[in-house]
Amino acid sequence: MVDLGSGVYAYLHSDNGWGHSNAGIVVGNGSSLLVDTQYTLPMTRALIAAMDDVGIPPVAAVVNTHANGDHCWGNELFPDAEVIASAATAESMPHDFPPALMKALLSDERQSTAAGRYTRLHFSAFDFSDITVTVPTRSFTGSLDLDVGGRAVELLEVGPAHSEGDVIVHVADAGVVLAGDILFADHPVMWAGPLENWIAACDRILETGATRIVPGHGPVVGPEGVTAFRGYLEHINRGIADGFQRGLPYWQTAAELPLGPHEHLALPERLVATTAAAYRHLGAPPVPPPEILERMAVAFFDAPARQLMASHD
Numbered sequence: 001m002v003d004l005g006s007g008v009y010a011y012l013h014s015d016n017g018w019g020h021s022n023a024g025i026v027v028g029n030g031s032s033l034l035v036d037t038q039y040t041l042p043m044t045r046a047l048i049a050a051m052d053d054v055g056i057p058p059v060a061a062v063v064n065t066h067a068n069g070d071h072c073w074g075n076e077l078f079p080d081a082e083v084i085a086s087a088a089t090a091e092s093m094p095h096d097f098p099p100a101l102m103k104a105l106l107s108d109e110r111q112s113t114a115a116g117r118y119t120r121l122h123f124s125a126f127d128f129s130d131i132t133v134t135v136p137t138r139s140f141t142g143s144l145d146l147d148v149g150g151r152a153v154e155l156l157e158v159g160p161a162h163s164e165g166d167v168i169v170h171v172a173d174a175g176v177v178l179a180g181d182i183l184f185a186d187h188p189v190m191w192a193g194p195l196e197n198w199i200a201a202c203d204r205i206l207e208t209g210a211t212r213i214v215p216g217h218g219p220v221v222g223p224e225g226v227t228a229f230r231g232y233l234e235h236i237n238r239g240i241a242d243g244f245q246r247g248l249p250y251w252q253t254a255a256e257l258p259l260g261p262h263e264h265l266a267l268p269e270r271l272v273a274t275t276a277a278a279y280r281h282l283g284a285p286p287v288p289p290p291e292i293l294e295r296m297a298v299a300f301f302d303a304p305a306r307q308l309m310a311s312h313d
Ligand SMILES: [Zn+2]
Pocket: 019, 021, 068, 070, 071, 181, 216, 217
């Protein structure tokens, strides 16, 4: 738990990988706003304990920045709070890689596939037991102004980008943006897109003038961190368009994409999913999610050079 000053906290993980998502807390007079829960019930209980340790007042509202489980599967542990998300997030939440699917992927009979081995490697530490996906009680489109114990907090819908309904949370009086998965420390994964929307979302963060931005995964950064990430998105956007024009399949474009200054980032296999989503916007037919996962896993196990570099981060 990191105190950002001005009554805003960031709950961060040292592991930037799959499933370890940051949360944010905005403290008002007698009540607070929680931005994103955690992937599992034990992880969310640990978040609640950390909030209690620093004396956070009762959570009156939870904002889910998007529908991925690592940002919302702890919702049920806040039964007295309003749960707020964009309408697109509220719609997609029940279908987004449900907990039962995660458990099935982790089951023994799936270990013969690359996807099964990949899932085991990256997700077996998570306990998906007893999760009841708990959907928002309030949704909006565009923007929503909230009063958090006398403080103005602005929710801005910037998706579809990382997901169908991404929202960023602007706490103007603290100069903070809680960016959800609009910002990653390592390779991001794009499920929705297009990349142009994601680049515009970065501009939206920069336009707020915030000095501290909390990503969905990774450490708190200043505006220069957003600018660098925006540069990454522009870089891969050019590379993906080039591969598409050359008629390469999406997984080959992802594998051969020159990364230049972004070569050191971890989880490069995520480029497979991002490229598949970007190809769809360029006119290619959609790829079924199980195929994307398998291709991503194959890229991981077939790319020891990139992985070895990334694992030293
Ligand atoms: Zn995430």
